[in-house]
Amino acid sequence: MTQEAISIRSLNYSYPDGTKALEDVTIKVESGEKVVIIGPNGAGKTTLFLHLNGTIRSLEDNVNVFGKNIGRMATEERIKEVGIVFQDPDDQLFMPTIFDDVAFGPINMGLDEGEVERRVKKALATVGLLGYEDRVPHHMSYGQKKKAALASVLSMEPRILVLDEPTANLDPRSRVDFIRVINDLNKKEGITIVIAMHDVNALPELSDRVYVLNRRVVAEGSPRKIFSDISLLKENNLEAPEVFNLFKVLRCFGYNCDDLPLSMYEAVDVLTKTIEDGNGHIHLHIHEHTHEEVKKIMYSYNHH
Amino acid sequence: MTQEAISIRSLNYSYPDGTKALEDVTIKVESGEKVVIIGPNGAGKTTLFLHLNGTIRSLEDNVNVFGKNIGRMATEERIKEVGIVFQDPDDQLFMPTIFDDVAFGPINMGLDEGEVERRVKKALATVGLLGYEDRVPHHMSYGQKKKAALASVLSMEPRILVLDEPTANLDPRSRVDFIRVINDLNKKEGITIVIAMHDVNALPELSDRVYVLNRRVVAEGSPRKIFSDISLLKENNLEAPEVFNLFKVLRCFGYNCDDLPLSMYEAVDVLTKTIEDGNGHIHLHIHEHTHEEVKKIMYSYNHH
Amino acid sequence: MEYPEIDRYASLKSPIHQFDPRAKIISFSILIFFVVFVNELDIAVINLFFSFILIFISKLPIKFVLNRIKWVLLFVLPFLIIMPFTAGGSELMTIDGIKMTYEGLVLGMLIVLRATSAVMLILTMLATMRFDTTIKALYMLNVPGLLIQMLMFTYRYIFVFLDEFLRMWRAMGSKGFKLKANMYALSMLGNVVGMLIVKSYERADRVYQSMISKGYTGNPKTMVKFNMVAKDYAIAFLLISIAILPYISKVVL
Amino acid sequence: MHISDGVLSSSVIIVGFVITLVLLMITLRCSMKQSDVKEQIPKLSVMAGAFFVASLIHIPVPPTSVHLILNGLMGVVLGVLSYPAIFIGLTLQAVLFQHGGFTTIGINTMNMGIPALLAYGIFKIGYQKGIPLVLIGAISGGLAVFISVIFLAMSLITTGEEFIDIARLIAITHVPIVIIEAIVTGSVVAFLAKVKPELLPIDMER
C-alpha cells in the first residue's frame, strides 16, 4: 500500500504586502513518487515549498507530511522528513569548506561525530564529490556547487527531497549528471521527489506526475496529458518538450501513433514499437492537409 | 561589401590572481552577423565580453570595433558602438525606476531631453515594457527585469549588441519572446549580435555562426558543423539540440538525408524537401544495424 | 525582517501627497529642526498636536504610523521613566525613599514629546512621496551629487541583498539552524554575514562593469521634472508660520 | 544605539554635523586619490547596501533582542570608506525605518564612524604584530562597539549633566552587544580570510 508523503489541502497564502501567492492549493504526493510542479514565473512554486520546511506556517492543519502536521513538528523531526534544495547554490553554501557545509545539517540534528562523518561521506559519494571535502565552495564551478548544495541536504537523509529549479544554469553535461543523481536517489533509496522547474525538456525523465500551478492548481496529470493540452500550455506560459513537438510535426506527415513520445528514450521505444506493430515500416508523406496542420503547430509553438 | 564589426586578434588575458582566462583568442564578426559563443562554465566567455566595453583593456592593439581600437575610443563613442547585456538583470538595473535605468545611457551620451525620452520610449516598446516607466525594479518579475536590462542597453542604439546568457532563468514563454526581440533587432535594424549561452536548443535560431571557446578558440563554424562533431561536444561539456539528436535517431531507422535539422523550423523544411525530392515519401524501418546505432547515439547522449 | 518600504502609501491622494517634493522637503525639514529644539512644555504639546493634524491630513493608515513610531518610543520611554529619579532639582514626591524631581519629569516629557512630533513629521514628509522622488528632489535642491548617487544605488541594492540574505537564512533554517546568543550560533551567523559580504563584493564588480558599459563617468545625471506652482509656495509658507507662531507669540508677549 | 530626535541639545547636534561633514570630505578625498571616483562610488554604495541588510539581523537576548551593528567590520573591510558607508547607512535607516533620528544623523555617524576608522587601524596594527586573524577581528569588532557606546554616553552627558545616570545605564545594557559583535566580527574575519582574503587589509604575499 502506498502512503501519502505530502498532503496539502486548500492552502491559501498572501504575503504581508498583500500579494496573493497561493489560492486553494490542494496537492497530494505518494511515497516514492516523482512529482514535478510547473508554472510561469511568479506562480507561487517557491512559496509553496516554503510551507514544506516551516519557513511559512499555515494557521490551519492543512500541510501534512507522512500524516503529521508540519506546523506542529519539532525542527529536528521535520528536517528528517523533508529536505529542500533551493535554486541558487550560493544561497546554501555559507561555510568555509564543503565538509562544513555538508556537515551543517547533521550537526544541527545533534548527531555524534562518527555519524556526522559517515553521512558527509555518503552524501558526497552520492553526488560524486568525494575528495572535495576541503575545497572552498567559492572556487568551484556552478555545476559542482549545485551538487554540493544537494549533498548538504542529502546528509540529513530526508525521506522527501524538494528541489527548486535543479537544472537551471547548468551546462549541458552537468545537467545530465544532475538528472541521473536525482533519479538514482528515487529508484535506489526510494526517496520521494518533488521538483519545481521551467526546463520542460528535462521534465519527462524527472516526473511520474505533473501539477501545473498558477496561484491555483490549474491542472494535474501525467506529463503526456499536460503537454497535450495546448490551451493549458498557452495560458500558463508553458511549452511542450521539443521531442513532443517534433512528433506532432511528424504526425502531420502521416506518422500514425496514439502516444507521442516526450523524451529521446521514449522516442526510440515508440519508433521501434510502431514499426514492429505495423507492417515493419513507417511511411511519411505529404497529404492534403499536411502544410496547413504544420503551420498551425508552428504557429502555436512560436506565438503562444 | 561586409565590414568587420568586431575583430579580436591573439588576445591573452590572465586575472590578477594568475588565472589564465583567455589564450590566443582570435574572433571576427561581420557587420550584421549573428554569432554565438558556447563553451563550458569558466571558459572565459564573460571575460572576453569585458574586453568589448572597456572594463578590461588589452595593452596591445588587438581588440577592434568597426576598425577602431577600443582602448583608444572615448567612452561616448564606445557606447554608441557596443552595448552589453550581462546575465543578472539586478546587476544592470541600479537606478530607482525603470525610466531612470533606460535613460541612464542616453543621458551619459549627452543627448538632449527630447531625444532621451524618444529613445527610452522606443527601447521600452521594443521589449514590450511600455507603461512600466515608473515601476521599481524590485517589484518586477525576473523575465520583466531581463527585458528592462535589454532596454537599458538598446536605448543607446548601439550597432553591436553583446548578450551574456540572455535566455537563462526565463520561463518558456518569456524565452520565446526574448529570442524574437533579438532576431527582430538583427533583421529590422541590422544590429550585429554576439551571444554567449548554454541553451543549445535556442542556439540555431540565434546564430549564423558559432565559436566554441574553452580558454582558446577550440572550433568555429556553422551550428551544423559544430553539433556534428561529437568529440568536440564531449570535450567541451556541450550537447546538440534535441531536434538534431532526434533526427540522428531517425537516421538509424533508415531516414536518409545529408543535412540534419537543428530546430523545429528546419525540421519542417527538411522533411518537406526530403519527401518532395524523394519519391514523395519517407520510409522508416528497422534494418540490420538499427538497434546498435541507436544504442550508440543514446549512450553518447547520456554519458558524454 | 521587513522591507524598507517607507513609500508603500505614496500613491494615496491627499494635499500633502500633492505638495511639491522640494517645497515639502524644505518646509518639513525646518519644522523638524524647530520641533526638536523646543524647550517649553506647552509649545511641545502644541507641536505634537500639530504633527497629529498633518498625519491626519496625509491619510496615512494609522497602523503604518504606529508601527513606525514604535521604535522611537522604545528608545525615549526609558528617559521618561528614569529621568525623574536621576536628574537633580526640586522634589515632586518621594516613592519608597526615592526622590522624584519636577525638572526630571519635565525633561523626560519634553524628550518624549519632541521625539514623537519629529518622527511624525518625518513620516508625513517621506511616506507621502515615492522614495525615488525624494532622492530626485534632493538632487534638484543641489545636494552634492556624490551623496545623491550613493543614496540611490544603496537604496536599490538593499532590496536585492535583503532577498539574497533571506534565501540564505531560509536555507539555514531548513537545516535545523536556530539563532541564539551562544558561541556556536553566533559564529555560524558570522559565516552567513561573511557570505553576504563576499557575494555583494562580487556583485559590486559586476554593477561597476555594467555602469561602465553605459558610459558612466562618475557625474550624476538624472532627468527630473517638478513644477512648483504658487500653491506650493503658499503651503510652505503657511506650514512654517503655523509652526513658528506659538513660539513667536510666547517670546514676544 | 542610534540616538533619536529630541534628546540632544542643539550644540551637540551641530557639532555632530560639522565633524561628520569634515570627516566625509577627508575620507572621500583620501580614497579618490587612490583610485577613480567612478569606480569607488558604485562599489561603495553596493557594499553599504550589504552592511545595511546585515545590520537588520536581530539576535534574541532574553528578554529582548539586539541587532548587529558591525561598524568594526565595516572599518576592517572598507577602510576609510567605512565612514561614508556608515553615513549612507544611517541616513537610510533614519528615513526608511525611523531607526535613529533625522537631526541626529551627524552625531550618530560620528559615534559609529570614528570607531570604525579606529577598528581599521587596530586591525592593521594587530595583523602586523602577527596576532591571529580571528582574535584581531574579534578585538576590532568588540572594541569598535565599545568605543561607540562611550561616544554615545558622552553625547548624552555633553547635552546635560542630568543625563549621567541614564548614560551609565545605557552603557551597561550594551555589554552583551559588545560581546556579540566581537564573536560575530571574529568569525566573519575568519570566513573572509579563507574564502576571499582580498577583502581584508592584509598582505597576501606573506
Ligand SMILES: Nc1ncnc2c1ncn2[C@@H]1O[C@H](COP(=O)(O)OP(=O)(O)OP(=O)(O)O)[C@@H](O)[C@H]1O
Ligand atoms: N517576500 C515577498 N513579499 C511579497 N511578495 C512576494 C514575496 N516573495 C514572492 N512574492 C510574490 O509572490 C508570488 C509568488 O512568488 P514565488 O517566488 O513563489 O513564484 P515562483 O513560482 O517560485 O516563480 P519563479 O518561477 O520566478 O521562481 C509572486 O507574485 C511574487 O512576486
Ligand SMILES: Nc1ncnc2c1ncn2[C@@H]1O[C@H](COP(=O)(O)OP(=O)(O)OP(=O)(O)O)[C@@H](O)[C@H]1O
Ligand atoms: N575576478 C576574477 N578573478 C580571478 N579569476 C576569475 C575572475 N573572474 C573569473 N575568473 C576565472 O576566469 C575564468 C573564466 O571565467 P568567465 O567568467 O569568463 O567564464 P564564463 O565562460 O563566462 O563561464 P560561465 O559559463 O560559468 O559564465 C574562470 O576560470 C573563472 O574562475
Ligand SMILES: [Mg+2]
Ligand atoms: Mg521560484
Ligand SMILES: [Mg+2]
Ligand atoms: Mg559567464
